[in-house]
Amino acid sequence: MTKEEKSQVIEKLTAELSDAKTLYLTDTAGLNAQDTSALRRACFKANIRLSVVKNTLLSKAMDASDKEFGDLKEVLKGNTSLMFSEIGNAPAKVIKDFRKKSEKPLLKGAYIEESIYIGDDQINALVAIKSKEELIGEIITLLQSPAKNVVSGLKSSAGNLAGILKTLSER
Secondary structure, three states: HHHHHHHHHHHHHHHHHHOOOEEEEEEOOOHHHHHHHHHHHHHHHHOOOOEEHHHHHHHHHHHHHHOOOOHHHOOOOOOEHHHEEEEOOHHHHHHHOOOOOOOOEEEEEEEEEEEEEEOHHHHHHHHHHHOOOHHHHHHHHHHHHHOOOOOOOOHHHHHHHHHHHHHHOOO
């Protein structure tokens, strides 16, 4: 790879890092072609972009980016694959689901909306993170619950009141 090609890759990676809300660094070394293909398909279905990069180029792109990646640069050893996603927990779910069949991919680290997670032991915490849409759905459900109780109470009270009035009028 020439210097010009490297600088183009670094520029492209810098732009991708600047736009990324969610970035996972994983180790996919040791996966055979069939497993790698299955992982790529799983990522595609979950709307995750998977790419393999050289650590030195990624490190330079992180330095050139306007974001603060903290300790993520320290995990850039060995094979590194990037997972870009719009949903914070989607890559973690794909990784956890894929590991039911294989030991890989291993989570090296993650950057999720300015939060840094380091190490494979963070996978369960990352799966538990709720997306924006999930949180909004939960809030709406919580807000609707008291209103539903009031409406059902009024409906049942109206039926009881009508029955009492009918009984009283018959007497």
